Amino acid sequence: MSWAALLGLAAGCYLLKVLGTVLLGGRELPAPLSRCVALLPAALLPALIAVQTLSTDDRWVLDARAAGVGCAALAAWRRAPFPVVIVLGAAVTAAVRALA
Amino acid sequence: MTEPTTPEPPGADVAVPHPVTASIVLGAAVGVFGISFGVLAVAAGLTAAQASAMSLLVFTGASQFAAVGVLDTGGSTVAALGSALLLGARNAAYGLSVSRFLRGRLGTRLLASQLVIDESTAMATAQADPAAQRRAFWWAGGSVFVFWNLGTLLGALGGDAIGDPETFGLDAAFPAGFVALVVPHLRSFEGRVAAATGFAIALLLVPVVPAGVPVLAASVAVLLGLRTPAPGEDDPAAALSAPEPGPASPGGAGADPEGSS
Numbered sequence: 001m002s003w004a005a006l007l008g009l010a011a012g013c014y015l016l017k018v019l020g021t022v023l024l025g026g027r028e029l030p031a032p033l034s035r036c037v038a039l040l041p042a043a044l045l046p047a048l049i050a051v052q053t054l055s056t057d058d059r060w061v062l063d064a065r066a067a068g069v070g071c072a073a074l075a076a077w078r079r080a081p082f083p084v085v086i087v088l089g090a091a092v093t094a095a096v097r098a099l100a
Numbered sequence: 101m102t103e104p105t106t107p108e109p110p111g112a113d114v115a116v117p118h119p120v121t122a123s124i125v126l127g128a129a130v131g132v133f134g135i136s137f138g139v140l141a142v143a144a145g146l147t148a149a150q151a152s153a154m155s156l157l158v159f160t161g162a163s164q165f166a167a168v169g170v171l172d173t174g175g176s177t178v179a180a181l182g183s184a185l186l187l188g189a190r191n192a193a194y195g196l197s198v199s200r201f202l203r204g205r206l207g208t209r210l211l212a213s214q215l216v217i218d219e220s221t222a223m224a225t226a227q228a229d230p231a232a233q234r235r236a237f238w239w240a241g242g243s244v245f246v247f248w249n250l251g252t253l254l255g256a257l258g259g260d261a262i263g264d265p266e267t268f269g270l271d272a273a274f275p276a277g278f279v280a281l282v283v284p285h286l287r288s289f290e291g292r293v294a295a296a297t298g299f300a301i302a303l304l305l306v307p308v309v310p311a312g313v314p315v316l317a318a319s320v321a322v323l324l325g326l327r328t329p330a331p332g333e334d335d336p337a338a339a340l341s342a343p344e345p346g347p348a349s350p351g352g353a354g355a356d357p358e359g360s361s
Binding site: 001002003005006007008009010012013014016017018019020021022024025026032033034035036037038039040041042043044045046047048049050051052053054055057058059060064065068069072073075076077080081082083085086087088089090091092093094095097 | 117118121122125126129144145146150153154157158159160163167168171177180181184185188189190191192193194195196197198199200202203206209210212213214216218221222225266267268269270271272273274275276277278279280281282283285286290291294295296297298299300301302303306307308310311314315317318319321322323324325326327328
């Protein structure tokens with residue numbers, strides 16, 4: 001990869017971030033739009049969880065990750081501390097993988 | 101949720117992750133993937149300096165893995181950049197989301213912008229008030245930045261002592277962490293509907309659109325915010341962001357970044 005391509009990628013990725021934080025964001029919005037923006041993490045984080053847990057590339061996959069993240073979700077629901085949730089998710093996934 | 105003086109109203113006492121510990125734990129997991137990234141980047145033909153520059157300047161894990169992955173399998177530079185930018189596009193939505201509490205000087209916001217990624221957005225928006233959100237943003241973003249770059253450097257210089265992160269289940273550590281961080285968003289009815297809709301949209305789109313698009317497309321789930329909430333109904337905007345403290349408040353806008361990252 002050339003340095004020009006690398007710096008172009010860096011500029012593009014930074015522009016995307018600044019588009020949200022400065023160019024579009026940081027201003028008062030009408031209440032309905034403000035409610036929409038407030039819901040962004042509620043919509044995007046579960047989407048990310050779905051993709052990272054249940055897919056590989058462009059395929060649906062049900063594997064050890066589902067067991068690990070399922071246990072983590074149970075722990076989070078029972079109000080386990082964050083480090084416990086994340087370590088449990090990784091440990092169960094590793095264990096299921098090792099057994100499979 | 102209309103009383104900002106009551107941090108945890110009865111029946112909604114969801115555990116909000118303590119940002120410092122949580123950020124360090126998350127950062128450590130990211131660091132292991134940083135090592136993997138460094139190793140893969142060099143295998144794909146980048147120099148160690150380029151791998152490190154990419155982690156410093158691009159600083160979006162998914163985009164970086166996509167870029168070097170495309171190059172590693174013989175893809176063109178244009179294809180690599182396209183995949184990477186598509187995966188980075190969700191950071192624009194995250195940026196919009198964090199702009200609600202990242203107020204202040206332009207220079208500070210431009211610096212903060214580089215730290216806008218999955219982890220910092222998730223950690224920040226799980227907090228209950230703007231001061232805590234800012235603090236969590238800088239801690240999570242800063243921690244991930246440091247660990248990701250240290251990992252990249254180690255991996256690029258040939259220090260692949262740890263091996264495949266998947267052996268340790270670390271690929272599941274991120275969705276597991278995001279599960280914990282999404283819980284506070286499920287307090288309101290609209291948050292629960294947005295979460296279920298976003299999850300379903302992304303999952304359904306995985307086989308039919310390029311990587312990056314499923315998560316981005318899940319944004320349309322927020323359109324239910326256009327509906328006017330019935331009186332007394334949970335308002336997600338109020339639930340996750342108490343009104344900005346007054347000018348006399350010590351936790352106000354000028355209190356953050358230099359001291360915490």
